[in-house]
Structures are given as C-alpha cells and as structure tokens.
Amino acid sequence: DSGVTQTPKHLITATGQRVTLRCSPRSGDLSVYWYQQSLDQGLQFLIQYYNGEERAKGNILERFSAQQFPDLHSELNLSSLELGDSALYFCASSSTGADSPLHFGNGTRLTVT
Amino acid sequence: GESVGLHLPTLSVQEGDNSIINCAYSNSASDYFIWYKQESGKGPQFIIDIRSNMDKRQGQRVTVLLNKTVKHLSLQIAATQPGDSAVYFCAESPQYGNKLVFGAGTILRVKS
Numbered sequence A: 001d002s003g004v005t006q007t008p009k010h011l012i013t014a015t016g017q018r019v020t021l022r023c024s025p026r027s028g029d030l031s032v033y034w035y036q037q038s039l040d041q042g043l044q045f046l047i048q049y050y051n052g053e054e055r056a057k058g059n060i061l062e063r064f065s066a067q068q069f070p071d072l073h074s075e076l077n078l079s080s081l082e083l084g085d086s087a088l089y090f091c092a093s094s095s096t097g098a099d100s101p102l103h104f105g106n107g108t109r110l111t112v113t
Numbered sequence B: 001g002e003s004v005g006l007h008l009p010t011l012s013v014q015e016g017d018n019s020i021i022n023c024a025y026s027n028s029a030s031d032y033f034i035w036y037k038q039e040s041g042k043g044p045q046f047i048i049d050i051r052s053n054m055d056k057r058q059g060q061r062v063t064v065l066l067n068k069t070v071k072h073l074s075l076q077i078a079a080t081q082p083g084d085s086a087v088y089f090c091a092e093s094p095q096y097g098n099k100l101v102f103g104a105g106t107i108l109r110v111k112s
Helices: none
Strands: A005-007 A010-013 A019-024 A031-038 A042-050 A053-057 A064-068 A074-078 A087-094 A108-112 B010-014 B019-024 B030-038 B045-051 B056-058 B062-067 B072-077 B086-094 B106-111
Touching: A005 A087, A010 A019, A019 A087, A019 A108, A031 A074, A042 A064, A042 A074, A074 A087, B010 B019, B019 B106, B030 B062, B030 B072, B045 B056, B045 B062, B045 B072, B072 B086
Parallel strands: A010 A108, B010 B106
Antiparallel strands: A005 A019, A019 A074, A031 A042, A031 A087, A042 A053, A064 A074, A087 A108, B019 B072, B030 B045, B030 B086, B056 B062, B062 B072, B086 B106
C-alpha cells in the first residue's frame, strides 16, 4: 500500500459531462502529481502541485483543471468529456519537489460512453 | 500486469532465472532515474532509484545499472519469481525537477 488514496476507483459517464477525481497524498507529502495512462499513450504527466501551488504542467488539456487544497488533498476536474478521455488517471505524491520517488495511488478508471 | 499498452516488448523468463529489463532514455539532462513495477489493476510501485552520479545501485534482489554515455538504464532481478510478473517502467527526471517522464514499459512474464 503506497499510502496514496484515490476515489472513486471507477467512473462511467457520458460524453459532454464533467467529473471530479480526488486524491489524498501520503501523510507528510507536499507534492501531488496527476498522470493519465491510456493504452496508446502510456503514462503521461498532466500537472504537479506543491503545497497548494501549481509547480509544473504537462500535457494537460484546457478542459482539465486541478487544484490542491490546504489539507493537501487534490482534485482533478475533467469537463466536456470525450470518448478519448477514457483512461486510467493516477495521482502520485512525494515528500519534496525534486529527486524523490513518486508514490502512486491505484488510480481512477474513467470510461466515457 | 499486462493491461497497459498493446505493443509493449515482452520478456519471458523461467522461475529462478535472472531477468534483465532494459531502457533507453532520451534526455541527456536527466539526472534521476526510477524503476517502477505495475501489476494489473494497480498503480506503479516504486522499485529502486539511482542518481546520475552513480552507475550502479543494489536493492533486495534488484540492481539498477546506469550508463550515461549511451543513455541506457537496466533493471536486473535476481531469482525471478512468479510474483515479479508485471509491467516494468523506467522513468527519468530532468535536473532540479521532479516531473517524471515514463518509458513505454516492458512486460515481464515468469514461467513456472
């Protein structure tokens, strides 16, 4: 068990809808990362937060947004969903901003129909 | 651990043999490298890491080798067990950053 908790485990929704994925990092970790894993793209970095502030941005669509709250949990919001957004979404956390391993949750499987 | 990717390379080994999984990384500025194991239905699990000022690091049954000259990373698993069956990813991070970039992955199948 990595200590990173993601909810929900599964989400099925229709195109055009909006969903929120939630992540609780390991106790004491200040950095939270979101990754998308699809069959044809592998693990793609979306965005990183450190202690409530956005630290780095990757291949995150404008329809997607995230935030990290004062209690350090994070939410990833996906809107105007398309079929191609179906994927596994992973949250990871680490203790510092550099040179420390990321610890991943077990992901949220999003299916857009 | 085989649900990720349709065209991942596969390494099949006999139980008890040693496994070597290779990874070519792309960014010569990367200075931190990690190996992850992903089993079906789970998130990537940290195995071992290495910094660019080292060329070898050992853990329990695992060894990571780094060759910066040819930008190559390998993971050696000793006495491979059925529980080692999974997809293995290498990941690299640029200097002063922690934005991990993942490789495509390798499927390891252990035959009993």
